[in-house]
Amino acid sequence: MTGVIAALVAHHVLDVVGKEIRRLTLAFVTPLGTDDDVRGHGADLPVTTTAAPHPTHRPDVRGATARPLSPRLPGPGGRSDGAGTAIQSRGARCAGAAGRRAGQPRAPGAQPRPTLTREDVVRFRFIHAADLHLDTPFEGLLPAPPVVATTLRDASMRALDALVDVALDRQVDFVILAGDVYDGPERGIRAQVALRRGLERLSREGIACFLVHGNHDPIETGWSALPHWPDGVTLFGADEAGSVTVERGGEILATVHGISFAAREVPENLARRFRPPETPGFHIGVLHCSLTGAGPGPPASPCTMTDLEQVGLDYWALGHAHERRVLRHGDPWIVYPGTTQGRKPEPSEQGAHGALVVEVDDGMVRTPEFVALDSVRLVEVEIAVDGFRDLIDVRQALQAAAADTLRDAGGRCLLMRGTLTGTGPAADELRRDSALVELRQQLRDEAGLEEPFVWWDRVRDATRPNLELESMRGRGDFPAEVLAMASELAADPRRLDTFAGRHLTALRVPGLETALGELPDTTDPLRWQEMVELAISLLATVEQ
Known part of the structure; x- marks a missing residue:
């Protein structure tokens, strides 16, 4: 009898130790999984500038099932119209299921969310993107020749094509677009066709897509002139937070909750319409919002970190801020992916832009991987002209900075701005009439327009004259x-x-x-x- 008890105890100890080893191993192999990576808010993500297939092989994940738990369900063709009808696609379906309506108060005596166990979740992968602003022009730039203007105009839609390429290469289970897919009520047919084409490519491979409306594309202005959307597309409504489960082979991968903007201006805190989940598993919230302290920009459905933390979800897929930010590393993850293509010469839109590939394994999020999708990159360089003899030295320094940036841009076109600082002979020469205009034109002429091109938008003179101001006052x-x-x-x-x-x-x-x-x-x-x-x-x- 003693031997049996000892064997049972040993088996239990080995089981506990085995689970702990699995947990520690997973934490060890998580990219950048050090204490420094989970300390504080706003940490930058590792940057990947290619859309290469994921290096680790996994079984084919196509054929996931999206199962709605809310009355705000996709209607015919995948469009969310509240009808609760099913989406049917090749290898993927979305059918009504029993469950509490998202946004509805808990029933008396309702049990809290069950404890998550390792049997409740499996490994899966999704893309989190937002703020595509399809087919919208760049802003705040000087006039450019037709070849440059065309490239700039197409950049936002090329980013969408790149996003779909990454989804297919990485064999993701679903894609999340967290608002502002369009830029306003004037939605050109090019933008609508581009979006439909991208969603059809995902649908053909059984990859579901979840979208919410943001402040630039609210429900009141109509989502699109196109009558139907491809199978597997879920557009969340604005009345309450809808919920849809995603399944693969009969296993629940995750539950996606989301709510849209009904109008362009939403002063209400929409985060408060989400309810704590009552089922186990991995839960994702999709929301377009202005999070306190997340950066500049006009407020849209303002909320706080506490508002999101109290809901009890695992990952908040946010949209609205155009700068990539990880505001909380777990319990829950709170993340802005940034815009897919920078369009303004502002700090938040300069540099690499794209989307996040998020992998979940046994309920744990590995560090989200940033994948660049932009085809045109806005870059501002600062050159100190101290010691420069003349404008030839200035031009060569600007060209060298552009060459270094182009070499690291992965074949992308560059939209450059330069700021000149310092004092000296070159600074004095810059103050000559038309010196800056001539310098900018020389930079443009020598760079050429063959892709990947370098287009100099502006060069600003911030140099200071070498003056003895105090001695001049008297x-x-x-x-x-x-x-x-x-x-x-x-x-x-x-x-x-x-x-x-x-x-x-x-x-x-x-x-x-x-x-x-x-x-x-x-x-x-x-x-x-x-x-x-x-x-x-x-x-x-x-x-x-």
């Missing part, structure tokens, strides 16, 4: 008077604002403001000092 001449007036204005912000508004108004006319670039911000003390020094330098040049 000279009693006109430059000294300018310095005195500038000091008085800097000490009185209201007076400075009035002065700047009066004299900059003449520049705010159609065409001229675009040609000049961004007008200076006089509220920035450093920028104001730069403007004063430039004015004194110009006066000194005139006197000479």
